[in-house]
Amino acid sequence: MDDLLTMTPQGLYCARGGFHVDPWAPVPRAVLTHAHADHAREGSAAYLCAAPGLPIARQRLPRTVIEAWQYGERHTMGEVQLSFHPAGHVLGSAQLRIEAGGEVWVVSGDYKRALDPTCAPFEPLRCDVFLTEATFGLPVFRWDPTAAVLEDLLGWWEANREAGRASLLFCHVLGKSQRLVAELGLRTERRLFAHGAIAGMCDVYRDAGVKLLPVDRVAETAKGKDFAGELVLAPITARGTTWMRRFGDAAVALVSGFMRVRGERRRRSVDRGFALSDHADWPALLQTIRETAARRVLVTHGYAVPLAHHLRDSGLDAEALETPYGRDQEEMVTGEEAR
Numbered sequence: 369m370d371d372l373l374t375m376t377p378q379g380l381y382c383a384r385g386g387f388h389v390d391p392w393a394p395v396p397r398a399v400l401t402h403a404h405a406d407h408a409r410e411g412s413a414a415y416l417c418a419a420p421g422l423p424i425a426r427q428r429l430p431r432t433v434i435e436a437w438q439y440g441e442r443h444t445m446g447e448v449q450l451s452f453h454p455a456g457h458v459l460g461s462a463q464l465r466i467e468a469g470g471e472v473w474v475v476s477g478d479y480k481r482a483l484d485p486t487c488a489p490f491e492p493l494r495c496d497v498f499l500t501e502a503t504f505g506l507p508v509f510r511w512d513p514t515a516a517v518l519e520d521l522l523g524w525w526e527a528n529r530e531a532g533r534a535s536l537l538f539c540h541v542l543g544k545s546q547r548l549v550a551e552l553g554l555r556t557e558r559r560l561f562a563h564g565a566i567a568g569m570c571d572v573y574r575d576a577g578v579k580l581l582p583v584d585r586v587a588e589t590a591k592g593k594d595f596a597g598e599l600v601l602a603p604i605t606a607r608g609t610t611w612m613r614r615f616g617d618a619a620v621a622l623v624s625g626f627m628r629v630r631g632e633r634r635r636r637s638v639d640r641g642f643a644l645s646d647h648a649d650w651p652a653l654l655q656t657i658r659e660t661a662a663r664r665v666l667v668t669h670g671y672a673v674p675l676a677h678h679l680r681d682s683g684l685d686a687e688a689l690e691t692p693y694g695r696d697q698e699e700m701v702t703g704e705e706a707r
């Protein structure tokens with residue numbers, strides 16, 4: 369039997385269903401796993417996504433036709449049955465389950481197994497062929513419990529407060545910053561400040577029913593406000609811009625899974641790194657792949673080649689796929705987002 373998904377110049381294509389998955393060039397029908405820039409690109413004629421992600425997709429892909437289905441709803445598309453299932457990555461992120469002729473393929477999209485108060489938890493699915501991401505597909509990537517990272521972060525903020533400095537936290541606009549706002553809201557009563565791009569995405573989450581404490585837009589604070597002692601969430605693209613000047617001699621930190629690697633903090637010249645990620649770490653990748661019971665695994669993103677290699681060594685039929693997904697995933701913030 370033919371493969372349910374094949375690689376085309378526009379991206380992964382399901383001929384029997386008549387759609388592309390997260391295409392990187394315009395196509396007639398795009399099915400999206402989530403709205404991060406490397407997965408949701410403009411220009412296709414029609415889009416389909418999971419319902420909780422619709423407000424984000426609408427913001428990211430204005431002036432386009434976007435249809436949405438609830439998680440778990442099965443629909444017939446051409447000759448296949450298609451459904452979305454929670455991936456636990458960001459609000460509305462989905463795994464795609466594609467079934468035809470008794471065979472099941474699952475595309476993970478980006479995913480994590482750690483609980484996140486801002487989105488539905490990852491749903492383990494069984495399948496014959498599993499397409500997994502491998503953003504952190506190396507044994508060095510192992511996450512500490514979220515609570516431990518948050519405790520570190522609060523300690524850092526407190527030390528900066530005592531030193532009379534602002535704490536500037538660089539994080540991804542979509543997903544990571546909302547998760548931080550939600551997690552910090554469980555642990556502190558203090559107000560949080562944010563760059564407009566992040567505050568705007570918090571509004572989208574709040575409108576979608578996610579509980580998030582208010583964040584103050586830096587641009588809307590009184591002229592000459594002293595940010596000493598405050599915590600400010602900012603996209604990495606704000607770095608080196610005039611927007612940064614108002615914070616004076618601020619302590620700067622980056623929240624990213626890459627902070628797990630020795631030397632990365634220095635290379636990215638930040639004072640502190642917090643290894644909190646919206647992607648599965650190495651043990652979670654292996655656990656998830658095992659749970660699918662897939663006989664064949666196709667791997668995308670950053671460390672696709674080493675993960676596929678490891679899986680082959682463990683006796684699985686595995687292969688890395690060349691895609692543009694995840695190019696500097698955690699830090700890539702488009703100009704549009706930095707507005």
Ligand SMILES: [Zn+2]
Pocket residue numbers: 402404457478
């Ligand atoms: Zn993503």
Ligand SMILES: [Zn+2]
Pocket residue numbers: 404406407477478501669693694697
């Ligand atoms: Zn991705």
